[in-house]
Amino acid sequence: MIDAVQRGINRPGAMEREIKGISSKVLSERLKKLTLFKVLERQEYPEIPPRVEYALTARGQKLVSLIDAINRLAKDW
Numbered sequence: 001m002i003d004a005v006q007r008g009i010n011r012p013g014a015m016e017r018e019i020k021g022i023s024s025k026v027l028s029e030r031l032k033k034l035t036l037f038k039v040l041e042r043q044e045y046p047e048i049p050p051r052v053e054y055a056l057t058a059r060g061q062k063l064v065s066l067i068d069a070i071n072r073l074a075k076d077w
Contacts, residue, residue, distance in 0.1 A: 001030055002056070005040060006064050010053040039063055 004015050016027050031054060034040040039060040045051040056064065 001034065002039065002060065002064060002067070005054050005056055010055060012052060
């Protein structure tokens with residue numbers, strides 16, 4: 001999910017299509033937790049139909065940097 005948001009996939013429906021095998025219920029729960037932990041921020045738009053988008057916070061960007069570093073280390077090993 002964090003990777004999807006980093007790549008610009010910021011709407012829940014698009015994330016559900018991108019992340020194979022995830023149900024909308026599990027996606028919703030994880031997005032709520034990541035928002036609670038301040039890794040993602042949720043932006044609601046007062047439109048009809050309603051639109052919601054997610055973005056990385058500063059904390060989320062630091063987490064992405066750490067994940068990238070771990071992935072580079074894993075490739076080197």
